[in-house]
Amino acid sequence: MNHSEFLESLSRALEGMREQDKQDALSYFDELISDKALDQGCSEEEAIADLGPIEEIAASIRQTEPASQAPQAGKASEQGVSRGTDESGFGIKTITAKAASVHNVVIQTANVPIELEPGSDDEIILEYTQDAYDIYDFSLQDGAMRLIRRPNEPLHMLGFFFQYRRSSRIKLMVPAEFAASCELSTSNSAITARDVSFWSWLKCKTSNSAIRLERLKAQGDLTAKTSNSSCTLENLLVSGKLQAGTSNSHLSAREVQAAEISLTTSNASLSARHLQSQGPITLESRNGRLEAEMIKTPEDLTMHTSNARISVQAIASPNIQLITSNGSVEGNILGMASEYSVTSHASSGGRDNLSSHTFHGPKRLEVKTSNASIQLRFTQDSKG
Amino acid sequence: MDAQLKRGVIEACVLKLLIAGDSYGYALSRDAAQVITLSESTLYPVLKRLEAAGQVESYAREYGGRLRRYYHITDKGRLAMEDFLLEWAEITKVYDFVREGSR
Numbered sequence: 001m002n003h004s005e006f007l008e009s010l011s012r013a014l015e016g017m018r019e020q021d022k023q024d025a026l027s028y029f030d031e032l033i034s035d036k037a038l039d040q041g042c043s044e045e046e047a048i049a050d051l052g053p054i055e056e057i058a059a060s061i062r063q064t065e066p067a068s069q070a071p072q073a074g075k076a077s078e079q080g081v082s083r084g085t086d087e088s089g090f091g092i093k094t095i096t097a098k099a100a101s102v103h104n105v106v107i108q109t110a111n112v113p114i115e116l117e118p119g120s121d122d123e124i125i126l127e128y129t130q131d132a133y134d135i136y137d138f139s140l141q142d143g144a145m146r147l148i149r150r151p152n153e154p155l156h157m158l159g160f161f162f163q164y165r166r167s168s169r170i171k172l173m174v175p176a177e178f179a180a181s182c183e184l185s186t187s188n189s190a191i192t193a194r195d196v197s198f199w200s201w202l203k204c205k206t207s208n209s210a211i212r213l214e215r216l217k218a219q220g221d222l223t224a225k226t227s228n229s230s231c232t233l234e235n236l237l238v239s240g241k242l243q244a245g246t247s248n249s250h251l252s253a254r255e256v257q258a259a260e261i262s263l264t265t266s267n268a269s270l271s272a273r274h275l276q277s278q279g280p281i282t283l284e285s286r287n288g289r290l291e292a293e294m295i296k297t298p299e300d301l302t303m304h305t306s307n308a309r310i311s312v313q314a315i316a317s318p319n320i321q322l323i324t325s326n327g328s329v330e331g332n333i334l335g336m337a338s339e340y341s342v343t344s345h346a347s348s349g350g351r352d353n354l355s356s357h358t359f360h361g362p363k364r365l366e367v368k369t370s371n372a373s374i375q376l377r378f379t380q381d382s383k384g
Numbered sequence: 385m386d387a388q389l390k391r392g393v394i395e396a397c398v399l400k401l402l403i404a405g406d407s408y409g410y411a412l413s414r415d416a417a418q419v420i421t422l423s424e425s426t427l428y429p430v431l432k433r434l435e436a437a438g439q440v441e442s443y444a445r446e447y448g449g450r451l452r453r454y455y456h457i458t459d460k461g462r463l464a465m466e467d468f469l470l471e472w473a474e475i476t477k478v479y480d481f482v483r484e485g486s487r
Contacts, residue, residue, distance in 0.1 A: 025428065027451075027453070028409055028453065031409060035408065035410035035452070038448075039410065039411075050424075052423055056425065057425040061428060063429040064433065064436075151391060
């Protein structure tokens with residue numbers, strides 16, 4: 001990506017921000033790229049590649065949006081917002097808003113779990129706890145509902161020691177059919193979402209804690225990201241792309257359909273059952289086992305890991321790649337052996353039952369491992 | 385590192401760097417990266433917040449035919465850094481206590 005392309009994409013990612021804040025951010029990154037390329041003697045493209053994903057940059061810029069003022073009384077009633085408690089005080093807060101007036105919900109907190117579930121058909125109900133460590137700014141403007149935790153002043157830094165003492169949470173109840181997009185972000189705490197159909201995208205982000213998404217539909221993309229903790233996806237129907245990732249912990253996906261699927265973890269196993277996609281499916285780990293059962297796509301199916309086994313059951317794709325090291329690759333592939341052209345390699349003396357494959361079918365199967373064997377069969381082939 | 389804690393620590397780093405003299409976005413992120421792991425995009429919200437809190441001020445200067453925004457520490461910023469050091473003494477105490485207990 002070149003300099004102006006980067007700024008254009010960033011500008012798009014910042015859509016909805018106050019124009020001045022957006023311009024400030026754009027000129028900061030504009031400058032940063034020139035200065036970095038100059039200092040490191042590299043090209044601007046390289047300097048940009050180094051910056052990381054645009055979404056992450058945009059997210060960190062959005063943290064700076066000014067603590068939005070509560071909507072004025074007149075406006076609030078117009079939009080049907082009511083508050084359960086006095087806004088200034090500490091305690092459990094409840095905010096209710098007409099769902100029809102909201103097309104985007106953003107919740108940003110830290111060290112507090114977020115739960116999303118279906119509630120009333122025409123209202124959004126948001127419950128949260130405000131105390132000395134978590135002070136929130138709530139706003140509802142132009143259809144965008146935001147609950148943003150104010151950053152801690154350095155003075156409050158000791159607050160993080162007490163995170164385990166508290167049992168607060170944020171609960172968001174929305175209509176089961178919800179005509180809005182939703183972005184949930186926290187840290188060190190779990191995110192759970194269930195039984196809602198979003199007419200747009202859904203993003204969930206936390207760290208060091210689990211994500212569990214069950215029985216959800218999304219007409220846009222669905223992203224789920226955590227670390228050092230499990231990620232569980234069950235019964236998801238996504239019209240856009242599904243991207244989910246964790247690290248150092250198990251990722252499991254069952255009954256999932258999406259236009260594209262990409263699941264990633266590391267140092268832990270990944271299991272996928274009943275996945276379907278019209279686009280490519282990627283299952284990736286490092287140092288962790290990969291298990292796939294009933295995976296179907298008319299495009300590429302890529303499974304990569306290392307130092308661990310790959311096992312497959314009834315997978316189907318015109319271009320299958322199964323690559324690991326120090327672990328066996330075993331199981332079966334839907335279809336006949338004659339449909340596939342095979343490239344396989346089990347180095348360092350591993351047995352490879354595909355080495356005798358002589359067909360040159362239109363579908364491609366590439367299998368690689370080391371110090372372990374390859375044992376794959378085709379289900380519709382009686383000879384095995 | 386805990387995100388809140390890290391943000392506080394990065395703020396202190398930036399203030400400390402600015403005490404040595406006015407500087408600009410890229411140079412600050414490069415210099416701060418010497419002491420703490422951070423990406424270049426992390427620094428932007430930090431600078432914005434320091435500016436909003438009146439702890440730094442910024443101004444644009446021409447450099448090589450373009451504008452570059454420089455940051456300058458205010459008296460309020462210097463005070464904030466002193467607060468940080470005091471606060472840190474307390475955290476160190478807690479740290480020592482926690483470490484002792486977990487041996």
